[in-house]
Amino acid sequence: MNIRYRKRLQWSVGGAGILVLCGALFSLHSRPSPAATESALPATAVDRAPPLPNTVDLSPEALANVKLQFAKTELRPGVHTIAATGVVAFNAKRLAQLGSPSKARIVAVDVAAGDHVRAGQRLATLDEFDLSDVRSQVASASAAVADAKAAADAANAALQRGTELVTGGGIAQSELDRRRAGAVNAQAMLKSRQADLQKWQGMQQRLMPIGASASRSNGTATLARQSPGDSLGALVAPFDGVISSVGTAAGNIVDTSSPIVTLADLSTMWVQVNVPERDAIEVRPGQSVLVHIDAYSNRQFAGRVIDVADQVDTNTGTVAVRCEVPNGDGALRANMFGTVDIQASLGRDTMLVPDTALQDVNGQTAVFIPSGNGRFTWRAVRTGYAADGMTQILSGLSAGTSVVADGSYWLKAALMKGTIPDEG
Secondary structure (H helix, E strand, C coil), X not given: CCHHHHHHXXXXXHHXXXXXXXXXXXHHHHCCCHHHHHHCCCCCCCCCCCCCCCEEXXXXXXXXHHCCCEEECEEEEEEXXXXXXXXXXXXXXXXXXXXXCCCEEEEEECCCCCCEECCCCEEEEEXXXXXXXXXXXXXXXXXXXXXXXXXXXXXXXXXXXXXXXXXXXXXXXXXXXXXXXXHHHHHHHHHHHHHHHHHHHHHHHXXXXXXXXXXXXXXXXXHXXXXXXXXXXXXXXXXXXXXXXXXXXXXXXXXXXXXXXXXXXXXXXXXXXXXXXXXXXXXXXXXXXXXXXXXXXXXXXXXXXXXXXXXXXXXCCEEEEEEEEECCCCXXXXXXXXXXXXXXXXXXXXXXXXXXXXXXXXXXXEEEEEEECXXXXXXXXXXXXXXXXXEEEEECCCCCCEEECCCHHHHHHHXXXXXXXXXX
16 A cells, blocks of 8 residues: 555544544534423423412301401500610619728627618617717716806896896996896807707717617617716617628727628619610610519519610620619519510500511511401511510501401411412
8 A cells, every 4th residue: 555545544534533523512512401301391280389379268167266366456655675684783772881980899799691670770789989988078068058058047137137126226237237248148158058069969979870769669778878978889770671791790899991781671673784785775764674583484573774874885885774673572682693674665656466467478477367258368567676475567557457366377377278289
C-alpha cells in the first residue's frame, strides 16, 4: 500500500468518527428532561385539588355536636402587657433600723429575728449614758420654773396691793413704780426658766424611744416611772412588723451609729423589675401589675407601679421599675423571684376578640363569622398584642361583629376537609 493510499484511509476513518460523536451529542441534547417529561403528563389528583372555599356549611346534627360558642368584637381601652422578671423586697419606707439615741450599754434584748411585734412593744432595755444627766437637768429646770412662778405671783400681788395703797396715799408713787418693775422682772425670769425646762424636756424626748407613751400597756411602765437619777431607757417598736435582724446582745456598748434591731412592716412589699428600655417608655406610676411568684404556681398578686427610674442601666439596657403589692397574709417574702405583668395603657380604645376565635387558615390568621342556617364564612384578620385571653384586631373586623369563639377549630377542620381529594 502506497503512502498516498494510507493517508486517504486515515482521513476517512477520522471523518467517520467525528460524525458518530456529533450524532451522539445531538441525541443527548435533544432528549427531553425529566421535568419536561413530567410536565407533559396529565394533571395529577393533587393538581386538581379544589380551591379553598370561603364558607363552611354544617348540618343541624353536626352543629349540635360541635356546640359552638359565640362572641362579639369589643372596644376596650387598649392595654399592652409588658412582662419582665422581678424580685420581692421589703418596703423601704416601712423598714426601720432602730438604735440607741445616745451611747449606751445593752441591758437586755427582748426579741429575736423572725419575731412578730406590735407597735409600742419593747424590743430592748438600754442603760443610756446621757439619759441620766438629761433627766437631772429636767428635774432642776422644773424646780427653777416653780420658784420663778412663785416669785412672779408674789411680785404681782405686791403690785396689786401697791396700786390700792397709792390711791389713798399709803405709799409713794416711787414705791409703786419699784413694785411694778419687780413684777416685770419676775415675769421675765419665769419665762426664762420655762424656756430652759422646754430645752431639757426636748433633749429628753429625743433620747426617749418613739412610741414610749404607748409602751406602758406592754410591761414598760416601770421604765417610764424611773427617777431622774436612773438612766434606763427602752427601744420600742414604732409600728407592727417582723424583726428582720438583731445586731447586738446584752452587755454590748452601742452608739448612735449602731443598729440594734431591724424592723420590717410586711403589710406591703416592693417588687423590683428590670424592664427593657424599648418597653419602659410605656410604663407609668399608677399602672396595674400582676405578679406571678415561682413558689406559688396557682396564685397571682395584684399591685401597682409606684416608681420608674429616670436612667437606663448601661450594662443591661433596662430601666428599674418599682411596684407595690399588698401582702396582708404575709405570703410574699423578701428575695422571692417571679414574673411581673405590667398593664401599660395605649391611650386609645382597641378592638378585641377571644383567643379561641383565631385559627390559622391557609397561612393567615382568620375568624369564622356566622352567616345563618349553619353557614360560616372565614375572614382573614390582622392581629396585635394578646393579653388575658383576648387578642387585638388591627384590621379585618368591625366592632360588634359576631364571631365563633370556642369550637372554631372544628370549623377549620371541616373547611380543610373539603380540600382533600377523594382517592380511587
